[in-house]
Amino acid sequence: MFDNMIILDTGGYMIYYGNPVEGVMYFKRLDAQINSDVGECPTCGNVNPELIFNIIEAKVVDEYGKYTPKRKISPQKWEDNFKANIKMEVVEEVKDSPPSTLNIPSWFRQLKIYTIRDFLSKISNTQYIALNLLEAPVLGFILSYIIRYIADPNSKIYIFRENENINIYIFMGLIVALFLGLTVSAEEIFRDRKILKREAFLNLSRSSYLVSKIFILFSISAIQAIFFVLIANNILGIRAMTFEYWFALFTTAAFANMLGLNVSASFNSAVTIYILIPLLMIPMMILSGAMFPFDKMNRAIGSVKKVPLIAEFMPTKWSFEALMVNQFKNNKFEKNFYEIEKRESNADFKQVYYLPELEKRLEYIEDNWYKFDSDEEVKKRIAAELRLLKTELPKEEIRTGIPFEVAHQLDTASFNEIILDKTSEFIEKLYSYYSLIFQKANNEKENIIRYLLKTNPELYRQKRNTFHNESVEDQVKKVFEKNKIIQYKDELVQQIDPIYRDPDVEGYFNFRSHFFAPRKYFAGKYHDTYWFNLIFIWFLTLFFYVTLYYELLKKLLDLPEKIKIKK
Template sequence: MTESILNALVHLFAIIESAKEDTEIVDSGELVIRPYLRKNLNNETLTTEYIKLFYDYLNFYKSQPATTNDDGLTIDSTSILQIAKICNQLNKELLRSERLIVFMQLMELIGADQKVTPKEEEFAALVALNFNLDQDDVTNLKNFILRLDTIELDKKRILVIDNKQTEWPEEMSRIIRKNKKQKPSRHLYVENLFGRILILYLKSVETFVFRYDGPLNLFLEGAKIIPKRPYILKPGSIIKGPSITSIYESDITKQFIHEQANTRVVLTGENVQYTFKNSSNGLKSFSFSEDSGRLIGIMGGSGTGKSTLINILNGKIPPDKGSIHINGFSLEQASIAGVIGYVPQDDLLFEELTVYQNLYFNAKTCFSNFSEHFIEKTIRKVMENLDLEEIKDLKVGDPLNKTISGGQRKRLNIALELMREPSILFVDEPTSGLSSRDSEKMMLLLKDLARKGKLVMAIIHQPSSEIFKLFDKLWILDEGGFPIYDGNPIDAVVYFKTMNTQVNAAESECPRCGNVIPEQILQIIEAREIDDRGTSTRKRRVSPLTWYEKYKENILPRLLKLKYEPVLPPTNFRIPGTWEQFKIFSKRNLLSKIANRQYVFINLLEAPVLAFILGYFSKYAPEGVYAFSENINLPVYLFMAIVVALFMGLTVSAQEIYKDRQILERESFLNLSRFSYINSKVSFLFMLSAVQTLAFVLVGNGILEIHGMTFYYWLVLFTASCFANMVGLNISSALNSVINIYILIPFILVPQLLLGGAMIKFDELHHSLSNQKYVPVVGDLMASRWAYEALAVAQFRYNDYEKHFFNVNREISANSVYRSYMIPEVQSINNQLLNDSVSWKTSDRELTVLSNEVRRLNEVFGFKAFPYIDQLNPAYYNRRVASLLTGYLKDARQFFADRYLRAQERRDSVYSVLLKRIGKTAFLTLEKKYHNEFLANLLMNRSQFDMVYRGKDQLIQKKDPIFMQPYSRIGRAHFYSPFKLIGDIRISTFVYNVIFIWMMTIVLYLILLDNTIKKIIRFFESPKGDEQNPTIWAKMLDTLANIPRAYLKTLQIRKSKTAYR
């Protein structure tokens, strides 16, 4: 309190005191002013100085002649102006509650002589008017202090505490009053309390004033209570006496709270237990019963299970044994109904959004039945209550790059939960990282919530005396999860001192200042034994089990199981439907991204910059004049374009879910749809990928002068990028740190590079992986292989030059290969067998090749069937069959030669028509502009020396893979195949590959919905003792089997919630 404020207060007291008719009867300065100053200054010298100042002012005003105003008031105009001036000065410094305290002191000053003059009443009214005090509170406070009876007091705001039994038990009395719709007559019975304690509730400031009329020696905060004098009952205060049970401020508060609350909430737990796997830690058997209007603190050393207890209570962790109910309903039912709120220690904020936007989107997900106007009104109310109005337009920022303070961040986190008004609020370490002042503000906020009828439970570390006193109840856990205390915080000091047989066990507070030292509780609990050398050992003096036994013996039997009405409190909490949630999540995600300018700048420039770098460096022009047809780097550009698409898609999505992990946890706690959340992320990333890949194609293709292929390039790169998006989202959802995510990215990209088909030929891989006939399975698992093949085949096949000749060129190639390579190879095998008759019986492999190739001539190309096909085996093969086969193959070769000539004629015809239509110069320009010779060399395998590979059961063509028909009819094919076969259906490679990548993307999407990868990781991270449990493997297989049902499951959850409501 500043010097100017003290001067003003003493000045005001002197003016009021000067209004007394006779100051010789009672010395108010000593009776009222000195105790007030001593309490606020805690310095006797200063107190004496200000008492002297008070008497100086008093003597001055007493010496002034009395005057009367024209309007009949007994106060002169000078005094009116002085009081107004002093009150205005005090108004700038004093809170409303502090003004009421000053007014109470003035009333005590006026009533010190037990006589109230009209002038004193006018002074009191003038001060109340200038202080802007609530008129009802002023009237009640005046009557409370100046009259000893309760006739003039508002019965709704009075509580009488005495030793008189009520006619009915409290529970029955409440029911009777409720049925009769009468206003409650509050009464609290305390055995052996002679006289009575009268409590006045000042509603405007939610403060209690009391006085005691009786003969007992009662104490408040270690100081003796003077009968008939008013006292402020601070949060956490205890009225004690030698022969009465302690009267707690929380018990008094409850008398008023339960009348205000619509529905009383009782949280009950019976023998709740939880044990971590392969560990004795967790939570030992714990029973409790707590109701509305309490602020409960949970204390204990590090690793004692406080967070585990909170997570059990909020339903995040199911207990191994026991049950928890809220008014008889399960935690799941209560959570769906919006009864439970949870504020974790970490932020639940969108750092890129403003304070208002965080609250707005939270409101949209909680109040589906509210209009925009009502949501706006709700947000304004919460911001006003939590003092967030001034920062509503500030971006939240991250903890290291702050734009709002730590205390404001905590209040904003609490605001997110309070907006939907849960009846029970769990808060994990609300004061961590805050200054002592912000910590006290935060706890006062939680205390205020409790006074409004909420049940608030908070984990607390090293609380100050003021914070410690705010708790209505304290739970203490010891190592191993043993509950060792459940009761009033102040009594905890006495309890542990008594259990530890300390000398001053009954002393809970400092007798001089009234402060409590909470640290001494943990010091007693965790005290270590001292060895012979006088050093502390690791062994505890009292083990956790011993404290637990004392708890079961001394505390547990006294705990009462509260009664409740089996109904949940009404709430406005209504989550939107799946589609509405998707729109909310999408808008929130988009705004958070736009607000991050670096994110926008990098992601919009990344693609064109990389395209420029790639296009510029791969624009091969040996003589200074660039020609697309002569660019030897085109295949490299195609493959690197795929790599860039995968890289961009992976990096942009790798943190998307991980950075929202805390928010996701909260939204799952609110039963919001994971399906909607995932779809909002997927849709945004797909749109971003579409923009990025289009920018890449426009820039890169423009530099390399790739014409007429924009759609093909964009679709393939977009498809590959979307696949990478899904991979990134899966690892973002599954892994538990950013480091792990970015360590994993090379393990994903390197196989895509190695097995994409461009760097290493598939038939040149390690023999255990390679396959001469098809792309090996390990290659088929790579999205880069499908994308690169689709892009290369599309560039070769669908450009404006080749599209005129592709079909006829394919026919020419097929006939040429069989005429020049395949049939001669078959003839070679047949001649080899004919010249070596001894090996017929052991030449099963060669004969199998002969049989399959001869059969293929008929089935694939329509050449006449060989009548002795069944004799091409070791049992029947002979010289006659070999001679007949020689003639047959000669006819077949002529067959393909004739087909080849006819195909050449058709090609010449196409060439002539095209030449006639556009001219020779334009034709040459067309070829140079659209046809790349080096890509053609690659796809026609012109560098291959062996045109035919002799496999185990057939000959495999190596020449012209781009023109070659696949061997498989189930979709598998060689690399650069022009189309894929599904039965007799031909699907172009471009279409097939794009569809295949999207199928892989959909599988990843279903895995993401079910969070399968995270479940598998959790399974393998479980203790080794579980590996021998066969049911674990069954559970994992069941998880994998449930992937296709993930979408349906998400929709069913929403349906069940609606049905419950």
């Protein structure tokens, strides 16, 4: 029972304030009831508050003994009785503001509270902690143990160079990171929806909540990635690249964390969220470049010269390329030879495939020029060959610095024997130029190898077996590519040794390139592929943070329902 109660009648009229038991007797007296001095039940001692409301709302009885809608006493009359019979105590006015307990904490204070709350929530779940800590090393052990291949069936000695599964390991490691990153974050915001709904009235910072989530998830992913790499890399004998592998896997997992948070914030069912995970992962697997070559895909998706545009948005493409390129060119063995081999490879390609292809075009023009006016098919073919020569030869003029004055005259209107001779002469100069580069690079490489084999042959073989991997080399050099060079429109496209070929400069901010490019061009400079690719993934991660903060995916999914409502 309350110490005091206040009763307001219809219209806000104050009709009583005081002790509840005395209130019963007060209204009985005003209603002239016989037992007005009794407030409690004499038998059980209970107070029936309904008596008060019955008296207040008592109806007038008509001449037939039936109740009418009209009240006996109006709210105004009850208020007059209250003012006449009950004297209110005068309360001293308080001018001091009441103590506030609803001051919104600062952003950093909120971040700290959210982080501690999320951390305590997670460590209280023993199964959650155990699963997340053991999942990565167990998967790393299973994967690496299964693919720890020894090439010689009569030997028990494992040689890293001969393991044909390292490129598969790199791909699967990234898929594991992607999977763990998605599963650990997929329900994070969905699970907090009731709490967030309750706290929405406090106007707390959304960014502090999201950053706390991201911090916890990134920490978990970083731990999972290092456990995976320490176990798997040691079993497979991948040396001196622990940080590079960890950072690539962590970067991929961090992107997956952010993608998972977007999904978690946008869908209203845990079942739907987990159904979406394979739907998100499979395109990233297909378009990573590890399973299918980009130039062997459907023409609507694939690309001859560059990575397809849709694959540029797949983090697995960037991280797989980064690790493969880094594993090949920056290991402790290959980095001593890479720049030399790059010059050697480019010069060799020009001599063996590129220049003979240009010569073949020029020979066709020379042999069939007399049919130019009489045969329409020959005319079209010659025009096409001249367009190709006009596209390719000026590039060589820029690359080599050898002047070619008649480049602008390689068309059907200007072409003649003089231009033919000068073009042939220019190609011969290119042969000499690239032959000299090849010989110098080849001699330099042979001298280094000869010196190493002479001074410490065992160290040379040990480094080669320990750090170099032939399977990775075969993939980044596309050793098994049938078409070494192809024509695409009016250009010749190199298909082999992409790891030795720098991307063409096609714009100040155009960073797109062929797959396994050793460097990426951006903003007027070439950048190492490993770091450029991983930084690009972090930009994608930042983009998904923006979509998460503004709930863009959720708004997009809710758009059809809003359109239906308007209709």
